[in-house]
Amino acid sequence: MRPKNVPEPEELSKIDHKPPLFESWMDKKPEFKPGFYCYGAKAKNIAAVGMPNPRDWSPTDEDWKLPENWKEIFLNGMKERLEKYRSFKLFMDICVRCGACADKCHYFIGSGDPKNMPVLRAELLRSVYRKYFTTGGKLFGKLAGARELTFDVLKEIWYYLYQCSECRRCSLFCPYGIDTAEITILGRELTNLLGLNTDWIQASVANCYRTGNHIGLQPHAYKDMIEFLCDECEEVTGIRPQPQFNKKGAEILFVTPSGDVFADPGTYTCMGYLLLFHYLQEEYGFDITWSTYASEGGNFGYFTSHEMAKRLHAKIYMEAKRLGVKWILGGECGHMWRLLNQYIDTFNGPPDYLEEPVSPITGTKFEHAKGHKIVHIVEFTADLIRHNKLKLDPSRNDHLVLTFHDSCNPARGMGFFEEPRYVIKSVCRNFYEMPSNTIREQTFCCGSGAGLNAGENMELRMRGGLPRANAVKYVHEKYGVNMMACICAIDRAALPVLMQYWVPEVDITGVHELVGNALVFKNEKKRTTDLRGNPFVGAEEEQGDAV
Amino acid sequence: MNFLVGLIFSAIVAIVVLLVPWIGVGVLHLYTIFGIVVPYLAILIFLIGMILRVIDWGRSPVPFRIPTTAGQQWSFPWIKHSWIENPKDSKGVIVRMALEVLCFRSLFRNVRLEYRRIENLPKVAFEWEKWLWMAAIAFHYSFLVIFLRHFRFFTNPIPSFVKIIEKLDGFFQAGVLPIPGLTIPEVYITDLLLLAAVTYLLLRRLYIPQVRYVSLPSDYFPLFLILGIGTTGVLMRYFLRVDVTKVKELAFGLFKFHPHVPDGIGTIFFIHLFFVCTLIAYIPFSKICHMAGIFLSPTRNLSNNSRFKRHINPWDNKPAWEYPGMVHTYEEYEEEFRDVMIEAGIPVEKMPEKKEEEKPEQEQ
Ligand code: SF4
Ligand code: SF4
Numbered sequence: 001m002r003p004k005n006v007p008e009p010e011e012l013s014k015i016d017h018k019p020p021l022f023e024s025w026m027d028k029k030p031e032f033k034p035g036f037y038c039y040g041a042k043a044k045n046i047a048a049v050g051m052p053n054p055r056d057w058s059p060t061d062e063d064w065k066l067p068e069n070w071k072e073i074f075l076n077g078m079k080e081r082l083e084k085y086r087s088f089k090l091f092m093d094i095c096v097r098c099g100a101c102a103d104k105c106h107y108f109i110g111s112g113d114p115k116n117m118p119v120l121r122a123e124l125l126r127s128v129y130r131k132y133f134t135t136g137g138k139l140f141g142k143l144a145g146a147r148e149l150t151f152d153v154l155k156e157i158w159y160y161l162y163q164c165s166e167c168r169r170c171s172l173f174c175p176y177g178i179d180t181a182e183i184t185i186l187g188r189e190l191t192n193l194l195g196l197n198t199d200w201i202q203a204s205v206a207n208c209y210r211t212g213n214h215i216g217l218q219p220h221a222y223k224d225m226i227e228f229l230c231d232e233c234e235e236v237t238g239i240r241p242q243p244q245f246n247k248k249g250a251e252i253l254f255v256t257p258s259g260d261v262f263a264d265p266g267t268y269t270c271m272g273y274l275l276l277f278h279y280l281q282e283e284y285g286f287d288i289t290w291s292t293y294a295s296e297g298g299n300f301g302y303f304t305s306h307e308m309a310k311r312l313h314a315k316i317y318m319e320a321k322r323l324g325v326k327w328i329l330g331g332e333c334g335h336m337w338r339l340l341n342q343y344i345d346t347f348n349g350p351p352d353y354l355e356e357p358v359s360p361i362t363g364t365k366f367e368h369a370k371g372h373k374i375v376h377i378v379e380f381t382a383d384l385i386r387h388n389k390l391k392l393d394p395s396r397n398d399h400l401v402l403t404f405h406d407s408c409n410p411a412r413g414m415g416f417f418e419e420p421r422y423v424i425k426s427v428c429r430n431f432y433e434m435p436s437n438t439i440r441e442q443t444f445c446c447g448s449g450a451g452l453n454a455g456e457n458m459e460l461r462m463r464g465g466l467p468r469a470n471a472v473k474y475v476h477e478k479y480g481v482n483m484m485a486c487i488c489a490i491d492r493a494a495l496p497v498l499m500q501y502w503v504p505e506v507d508i509t510g511v512h513e514l515v516g517n518a519l520v521f522k523n524e525k526k527r528t529t530d531l532r533g534n535p536f537v538g539a540e541e542e543q544g545d546a547v
Numbered sequence: 548m549n550f551l552v553g554l555i556f557s558a559i560v561a562i563v564v565l566l567v568p569w570i571g572v573g574v575l576h577l578y579t580i581f582g583i584v585v586p587y588l589a590i591l592i593f594l595i596g597m598i599l600r601v602i603d604w605g606r607s608p609v610p611f612r613i614p615t616t617a618g619q620q621w622s623f624p625w626i627k628h629s630w631i632e633n634p635k636d637s638k639g640v641i642v643r644m645a646l647e648v649l650c651f652r653s654l655f656r657n658v659r660l661e662y663r664r665i666e667n668l669p670k671v672a673f674e675w676e677k678w679l680w681m682a683a684i685a686f687h688y689s690f691l692v693i694f695l696r697h698f699r700f701f702t703n704p705i706p707s708f709v710k711i712i713e714k715l716d717g718f719f720q721a722g723v724l725p726i727p728g729l730t731i732p733e734v735y736i737t738d739l740l741l742l743a744a745v746t747y748l749l750l751r752r753l754y755i756p757q758v759r760y761v762s763l764p765s766d767y768f769p770l771f772l773i774l775g776i777g778t779t780g781v782l783m784r785y786f787l788r789v790d791v792t793k794v795k796e797l798a799f800g801l802f803k804f805h806p807h808v809p810d811g812i813g814t815i816f817f818i819h820l821f822f823v824c825t826l827i828a829y830i831p832f833s834k835i836c837h838m839a840g841i842f843l844s845p846t847r848n849l850s851n852n853s854r855f856k857r858h859i860n861p862w863d864n865k866p867a868w869e870y871p872g873m874v875h876t877y878e879e880y881e882e883e884f885r886d887v888m889i890e891a892g893i894p895v896e897k898m899p900e901k902k903e904e905e906k907p908e909q910e911q
Contacts, residue, residue: 220890343611
């Protein structure tokens with residue numbers, strides 16, 4: 001299914017990366033192109049979490065219904081953040097506009113819009129900073145790169161802050177480590193002081209707050225969905241997982257992005273988790289519980305403000321405490337893991353009511369997670385495989401030729417490279433890497449991160465995903481790659497569409513789907529298909545061919 | 548304001564910087580002002596400005612631990628940890644920072660986007676591009692060497708490291724220019740490198756469309772100043788010789804706080820000096836303060852250890868649930884969904900009073 005309302009690839013790929021010679025970016029008015037921005041946050045979703053200025057609005061409206069003193073609010077907010085975040089202050093001051101980051105952003109590569117160059121995205125805010133917070137800017141105005149905060153400037157800032165997926169690729173290349181993602185995060189906080197979120201983010205925030213997960217599944221529905229996936233597991237393997245919910249006294253609490261529970265192909269990853277847990281339960285008496293209250297590992301608050309991120313992710317620790325588990329296992333998710341790695345303990349720690357994580361099966365102490373007490377499920381599984389605790393048949397993934405997409409957040413906000421590769425290579429036999437400057441720390445974004453995974457900004461997403469898709473295409477043509485693995489729920493939602501658009505021959509999978517395929521149960525039925533119902537190699541012709 | 552305006556504006560300012568001492572000394576003979584007051588003032592502005600700036604940065608805390616991880620995290624003993632690119636402790640951070648500051652590690656990663664369309668379909672490629680890195684290295688190290696070479700003016704006797712640097716610097720070029728009749732002293736390789744690098748940096752600013760588009764007057768201006776410093780320096784050394792002993796007398800006096808300006812130093816020297824002073828005084832107010840900022844950059848100078856060592860946010864050190872109204876508590880959640888939870892067989896904390904009959908299987 002090709003996304004609608006997006007020009008054909010032949011058309012879309014006519015991209016000019018050269019900004020006009022005599023144009024001045026400071027004087028160019030923002031132009032809201034359909035397909036590049038999302039709908040404005042609805043009043044009810046803003047009000048649901050007590051954020052400022054709840055009202056219905058649309059980015060294309062003449063009047064954004066801002067409070068009378070919006071300028072003051074914005075500038076005071078800026079001042080406050082300059083005083084609270086050294087990152088912000090420093091990054092406002094030290095950019096030399098060397099341009100090293102310019103062509104590193106996937107949105108610039110895919111759109112050619114100069115204001116999508118990280119340096120200029122940041123300059124939009126920096127120009128306001130100079131005007132109100134530096135002497136040079138106050139004195140010399142535009143000559144010092146300073147701009148008055150007008151409504152047009154606000155609109156422009158908004159438009160481009162919500163065209164950044166906070167992927168941090170630019171920060172890798174900047175000689176001073178300037179992280180435009182950090183600027184975007186703080187800039188978005190400012191827009192949220194005025195009630196200027198997108199509804200895709202704000203609705204998810206409101207849902208997470210109330211029901212615990214971003215699509216607003218109520219507890220029974222959440223459980224139902226998982227039960228349904230258990231049915232599916234049974235159909236394919238003959239084994240029915242027995243997940244536990246909100247179980248007090250369980251050893252481990254499992255938290256995963258809710259996308260895994262309801263949306264293909266994340267659901268297959270979820271089936272992988274369920275099968276793995278069941279296997280461990282049968283073999284080793286593993287005791288893990290799901291929670292309907294902390295039913296979202298993803299954190300849409302992070303695309304809104306630090307405070308909102310803190311508020312939403314608090315549920316994970318609160319629930320762990322209430323249930324009395326020993327530690328927490330985290331599912332495959334991108335920004336969730338940047339938050340769990342770099343923020344959660346600072347936000348809501350120390351979780352001293354939990355224990356230092358130890359694998360009940362291998363006895364491995366997860367030394368590196370002894371502070372925040374959360375283990376990544378891929379770490380957990382890698383350790384199991386390393387200790388030979390799983391019976392695996394990698395030939396069951398022989399119909400797949402794999403590559404691996406490093407999601408931005410685990411890559412540049414954690415450094416999670418080897419564990420997923422180790423697991424993939426243990427459960428699959430055909431694996432090829434994409435070119436080295438598109439993977440690992442240099443990985444390219446899916447084009448839909450940080451809350452940009454909506455329907456109405458599809459063109460932006462297809463453009464932003466171009467560099468990633470291009471690398472996939474390369475390995476598809478060279479090695480016949482037909483499946484790309486990833487460890488992020490937003491990827492699993494965003495990449496299939498991207499692939500449909502640019503490289504339709506390639507599909508997307510989570511790592512634990514592959515584990516689920518390969519896992520051999522003692523009492524399973526004769527398995528002929530993978531979790532999606534696709535036949536194994538050799539299984540479709542039972543006509544005497546040796547298997 | 549397009550790039551021409553920026554370029555012309557900063558060029559005009561640079562020309563003013565050139566004319567001020569030219570007139571001030573050449574015409575008005577204000578030796579004391581340009582030989583003594585201006586240098587002291589510039590150093591003072593630099594020191595105070597820089598200290599204030601760093602204090603100002605330092606005053607803003609680092610609430611979160613946000614290193615950009617550029618290599619494998621520390622996890623299992625059997626997975627190779629990238630201890631420099633993703634440091635877990637200060638040892639790694641120190642090496643990472645050293646590489647960043649001394650070798651421009653991140654800039655070394657630079658590549659250039661090569662975007663093509665082949666049969667109407669896009670092809671994204673990245674080409675080798677180390678020119679910027681090379682120019683940056685050449686520029687900064689030449690500047691450093693030239694700076695150190697200038698110690699010969701402030702010291703007596705001249706320290707041996709200065710002599711060694713001069714030797715090495717001049718070594719390669721010695722005797723390359725033995726043009727008969729022209730007595731040119733040893734050519735310092737760094738003089739040439741610096742001018743070449745600055746020229747390149749200026750040209751790429753104008754030539755590369757994206758860089759041109761983002762450039763501000765404050766990007767051209769320091770380049771002009773440095774070009775001015777370099778050119779006047781080279782002029783003085785190779786062509787319009789000034790009396791070095793007298794320059795040394797002046798510099799020495801400044802250094803020892805017994806300043807006096809000896810007669811007979813050429814105007815060109817004062818122009819050179821004024822360019823230097825302008826640059827020094829300009830640093831704290833400009834992007835050139837990156838020289839100090841890099842050390843404070845939170846994406847580079849923090850270790851990625853927040854999974855095993857708690858990082859404390861000084862302005863918010865309590866979990867969300869200790870603030871009123873910040874979280875949706877489990878109790879509120881259960882209150883809203885208790886019935887459906889019970890119906891679905893999900894354990895609850897509080898059974899509703901009326902329905903105690905149909906108690907679902909619960910806990911353990
Ligand atoms: S790489 Fe860093 S210093 Fe250079 S333009 Fe980008 S943000 Fe500025
Ligand atoms: S964080 Fe990513 S999306 Fe945002 S400016 Fe940098 S490279 Fe572009």
